[in-house]
Amino acid sequence: MKILDSVIFITGANRGLGLAFAREALRRGAKKVYAGVRNPTDTEVHGITQVKLDVTDRATAEAAATQCSDTTILVNNAGIARLTSSTLDPSMLDATRDIFETNFYGLISVSQAFAPVLARNGGGAIINVLSDAVWFSRPLLAAYSASKSAAWSFTNALRIELRVQKTAVLGLHVSFMDTDMTHGFEMKKNLPQAVAAAAFDGVEANAEELLIDEFTREVKQSLSSEQPLYLDPPEI
Numbered sequence: 674m675k676i677l678d679s680v681i682f683i684t685g686a687n688r689g690l691g692l693a694f695a696r697e698a699l700r701r702g703a704k705k706v707y708a709g710v711r712n713p714t715d716t717e718v719h720g721i722t723q724v725k726l727d728v729t730d731r732a733t734a735e736a737a738a739t740q741c742s743d744t745t746i747l748v749n750n751a752g753i754a755r756l757t758s759s760t761l762d763p764s765m766l767d768a769t770r771d772i773f774e775t776n777f778y779g780l781i782s783v784s785q786a787f788a789p790v791l792a793r794n795g796g797g798a799i800i801n802v803l804s805d806a807v808w809f810s811r812p813l814l815a816a817y818s819a820s821k822s823a824a825w826s827f828t829n830a831l832r833i834e835l836r837v838q839k840t841a842v843l844g845l846h847v848s849f850m851d852t853d854m855t856h857g858f859e860m861k862k863n864l865p866q867a868v869a870a871a872a873f874d875g876v877e878a879n880a881e882e883l884l885i886d887e888f889t890r891e892v893k894q895s896l897s898s899e900q901p902l903y904l905d906p907p908e909i
């Protein structure tokens with residue numbers, strides 16, 4: 674499916690990868706770009722229409738789907754990360770519930786709200802922003818990794834079901850990106866603009882899964898090896 678002339682709805686599009694998706698969509702000639710944001714600042718910012726959306730609030734997801742009934746591509750991008758000091762820390766439970774509300778239940782909720790819209794518009798596509806962390810975990814990011822693994826699992830089920838209505842579902846796996854989420858961490862980071870561009874290339878090539886960088890490919894490849902990376906992942 675082409676990005677040119679498509680109508681794209683992106684969750685969490687006021688900054689980071691979401692904003693990069695919005696800009697890349699405009700650059701490729703999308704007919705309309707909706708930015709689902711928690712706190713709209715204006716209705717229209719640089720050709721991008723802001724729509725109120727908190728992915729943890731089902732009512733705003735339904736309202737956004739009703740308002741943006743011409744959407745042909747949904748990007749489930751909104752996400753949060755919380756560091757957990759130890760898997761044995763009692764705060765791990767609250768941190769996990771908190772992260773799952775956004776990264777897992779939020780993704781389900783928005784997908785459910787928009788799936789009928791995409792069906793009515795001919796099928797279209799969904800991009801689910803996942804992570805290399807679906808295939809390994811560290812104590813520091815245990816809750817985050819679990820939420821992304823769960824989102825990957827849901828993505829795989831959703832893909833099968835939505836084939837009937839001709840909606841392509843792309844799982845996007847990426848390692849660290851240079852956004853607010855990784856602010857203060859020194860490591861090799863992907864540029865969000867390049868990730869958004871690769872994701873749209875993937876949609877145009879009808880890809881179902883995209884591994885953006887070398888490390889992500891290594892992680893997945895190692896799963897069936899004698900020493901899978903999840904047994905001893907590198908330190909951050």
Ligand SMILES: NC(=O)c1ccc[n+]([C@@H]2O[C@H](COP(=O)([O-])OP(=O)(O)OC[C@H]3O[C@@H](n4cnc5c(N)ncnc54)[C@H](OP(=O)(O)O)[C@@H]3O)[C@@H](O)[C@H]2O)c1
Pocket residue numbers: 684685686687688689690691709710711712726727728729749750751752753775779802803804805847848849850851852853854855
């Ligand atoms: N950065 C990385 O290293 C990395 C690596 C792999 C995957 N990812 C994934 O990439 C996606 C984008 O992350 P990012 O790096 O761009 O992070 P970011 O810079 O922290 O941006 C996160 C975006 O999600 C929005 N958001 C958070 N909770 C929301 C909610 N309940 N409802 C609606 N919007 C919400 C934020 O809105 P507010 O401004 O209102 O907070 C913000 O626009 C996430 O799914 C993340 O898990 C990131």
